[in-house]
Amino acid sequence: MGKKLVIGALGQVGTELIQTMRLRYGVDEVIASDIRLRAEPLDGPFLVLNALNEEALRATVKEMGISEVYLMAAMLSATAEQMPDKAWDLNMKSLFIVLDMAKDGLIEKVFWPSTIAVFGPNSEKRNSPQHGTLEPTTVYGISKLAGEQWCAYYHRRYGVDVRSLRYPGLIGYKSMPGGGTTDYAVEIFHKAIEEAKYTCFLSEQRTLPMMYMDDAIKATIDIMEAPAEQIKLRTSYNISSLSFSPEELAAEISKVVAGFQIDYAPDFRDSIAASWPESIDDSSAKTDWAWKSDFNLQKLVRTMIDGVCSLKNA
Ligand code: SER
16 A cells, blocks of 8 residues: 545645544655645645646655545635636646546545535435436536546546545634635634624525534545445545534524624625535435444534634634
8 A cells, every 4th residue: 555645735624634644544654735835834744736737746646655646626616706717727637637647557546525516506405316416507516516527437437446525515623614605614613702703604594514524534534445346436425414504503603602693794605505405415425335424513513612712722
């Protein structure tokens, strides 16, 4: 077994994925990379790498003996609407670079995240099925849906071992999200603790599928460690945990943060959210590789508040 490379390691998911993988596989077995340098050094190997620089990526993989790549670099839904061509370019080209390295036998396994944004306004609103209508209306969703099909194509045609999850909105305190429609569900905790008030850019009853970061990291590691024959879907698996609206999240936060106030100023992100399902059906992931979520809303809120407070007091 070679080493593991995480591309986009300073992003919301990458930050936490690196920490968990290093505990599990050993610090020097997991190489972190990002397009930018971090202010404080990460504990362990770190490289500045542009996910679009094919030459540099191929050289790194060869020199460092990498066998698995986790491609976490992407432009998320809200930012992608501001620069559709750049988003398409980044989200698709980086995927081809990594899939081609696997096709050419340079690496053995690939993880590539997809998203609930592959669903669209014609998808089933509740318990949206794995194989239901997928007609995304955002450039982010279009790029991820196309990417899912390319993953399946590379698996079918070239035997590439690529595995993927459709992440819901992800919530954690160790890193901040950037450019997503579900980012409010992280920001709200920081504002609740700093100011006891928050202005939400989604409308109060805009319910979306959400997940605590630990669950998303566990799913990522579980799908990558599962025997290949259990991974029956080579597009991307629905995974589900919680669904709530800003109003419901605020009500739960109010139980812990005395006097917490929320108001609403929905912007273009509310229309993006309106095109996504409220909940998704993850029975394929449960059946194929035993996926299970460990967090409910109450546990998520307590963990986030304790976590954000510990950051402020550090
Ligand atoms: N969190 C993502 C976004 O809001 C959805 O996958 O763009």
